[in-house]
Amino acid sequence: MLENEHIGCFDTRSDEELVCLYNNGSQSAFQQLAVRYIFVIRNKSSDLYNQGVETDDLLQEGLLGLHNAVRSFRSDGDASFRTYAGVCIRNRLVSAVRSANAEKNKINNTTFSIDEAEGIPLPSDFEPENAVILKEELTALINDIKNKLSATELSVLLCYLEGMSYEHMAAKLNMTRKSCDNAMQRVRKKLKIRG
Numbered sequence: 337m338l339e340n341e342h343i344g345c346f347d348t349r350s351d352e353e354l355v356c357l358y359n360n361g362s363q364s365a366f367q368q369l370a371v372r373y374i375f376v377i378r379n380k381s382s383d384l385y386n387q388g389v390e391t392d393d394l395l396q397e398g399l400l401g402l403h404n405a406v407r408s409f410r411s412d413g414d415a416s417f418r419t420y421a422g423v424c425i426r427n428r429l430v431s432a433v434r435s436a437n438a439e440k441n442k443i444n445n446t447t448f449s450i451d452e453a454e455g456i457p458l459p460s461d462f463e464p465e466n467a468v469i470l471k472e473e474l475t476a477l478i479n480d481i482k483n484k485l486s487a488t489e490l491s492v493l494l495c496y497l498e499g500m501s502y503e504h505m506a507a508k509l510n511m512t513r514k515s516c517d518n519a520m521q522r523v524r525k526k527l528k529i530r531g
Contacts, residue, residue, distance in 0.1 A: 351417040355406050366406060373402050373421060380426050389436045390486055390522065393515055394429060400512070401428030435510050436487045484526045492519040 346354060346368040357365035377398030384394060405424035409417055482490060488511075495505040495516075505516040 351421075352409075352411055355409050355417055356411075358406055366403070369406060370399060370402065373425070376422060377402065377425055377429075380422065381429050384429055384433050389433050389488055390519070392518060393488060394432065396512070396515055396518070397428050397432040398425050401425035404428065436491075481527065485523060486519075488515075489519045489523045489526070492516050493523050496520060496523075 346357075346365060349357070349365075349368070351369065351372070354365040354369050358369070374395075377395060381391075381394040381398055389397075401424045402421055405417070405421040408424075409420055413420070415423075481493075485493065488509075491509050492505055495508060500508065502513045502516045502520075505511070506513045509516065511519075
């Protein structure tokens, strides 16, 4: 194992050599690849920034695409690692955007209605006009939340409100646990929730 090697000692190695080193146990080799490919990831994600996925999440998905490329690359194939990694990164990014948009469409097609909240007891002296006002306020609140949050953040928030753990959220939303945690932190910040 090459655990004690510094990233600088990999500067002269080819991408293919770094892939081999990483697959033989060198974490530093992947770090060097990540440094080399961060601009490739940014470039490939630049046209996807405004499509429902946060910038940080796109970068993270791009790094996961790079990691998948490193793990599955075969040197006896027809493509160079750079070409292969570019395809893996792009596929991972497009998949993330598609998942986010599918979840957004699912959420946007969900109707939130106070009439469905049968479990909420109302006081016996609750006036019908107050029910209309309450419904309008809830609708305004829901629309405000939808406008402040990205599709990913809204999906994570809904899962959180259902009481799901980050592991369950990640499985349901086809995300990593860290992406779910990052999204929830942004939700708290945007909605100014403490705790």
